[in-house]
Amino acid sequence: MKSYIKRNQRSLKIAALAIVVGLVPVTLSSQNFKLSNGEGKLAVTGTSTLHDWEEVAEQKSGSLQVDISGELPKIAALKFIVEAESLKSGKSAMDKNTYKALDTDSHKQIVFQLSSIKEITPVPSSSNKYKVVANGNLTIAGKTNKIELPFDLTVNGEKASLEGKKGLKMTDFGIEPPKALMGTIKTGDEIEIHYNTIWKK
Incomplete structure (x- = not known):
């Protein structure tokens, strides 16, 4: 009976070891990155009746999880966070109008959270893009x-790096385009987000 129990225990240990060994490649192939705030750039651009404008995010963070074990990488998780009041144009009056439009007293952050990947294709002549x-x-x-x-x-x-741009409309998010000088200067509804972000392990 004792020898039978020992054989069973040995079998269970071998099975457990096989499971762990089988899982190791999956674990190792999944890489976790954090957004580097001090590198890259995330900016919002738009127009007005006076001039075009740009606001740069001074405080941004995020996380990225990528599995590179297959022919194509699999993005398991992606989250961007921008502190709304870190958007700076270099003009304090414009920034003040921006924060009012974004209602930053109640909503401190702008957040993108990945739900799924629609499409991913390799860039010709590049092995990692x-x-x-x-x-x-x-x-x-x-x-x-x-x-x-x-x-x-x-x-x-x-x-890792993520680079691209995305057009949006303020009114789609319930935001009234800011105005200045008693409404004589009006901001256009359409904006564009430009991101060239660096992520590190």
Whole structure:
């Protein structure tokens, strides 16, 4: 009886070891990255009746999880966060109008959360660059909309980059385009988000 129990215990240990060994490649192939705030750039551009404008995000964060074990990488998770009041234009009056339009007293962050990957294709003549179209939820000023986010993904050892641009309308998020000087200067409804972001392990 004792020898039977020992054989069973040995078999269970071998089976457990086989399961763990089988899982190791999957675990190792999944890479986790954090957005580097001090590198790259995320900016919002738009128009007005006076001039074009740009606001740059000074505080951004996020997480990215990529599995590179197959022919094409699999993006398991992606989240962008921009602190709304870190958007700076270089003009304090414009920034003040922006924060009022975004209702930053109540809604501190702008957030994109990945829900699925619609498409991913390799870039010709590049071994680690891919064109991606991601589906996700974008929350601005407290309102969440489903959007498609296009970007180029590059994974190179300890570092990854996401680069692209996305057009949006303020009114789709319940935001009234800011005005200045008693309404004589009006901001256009359409804006464009430009992102060239660096992510590190």
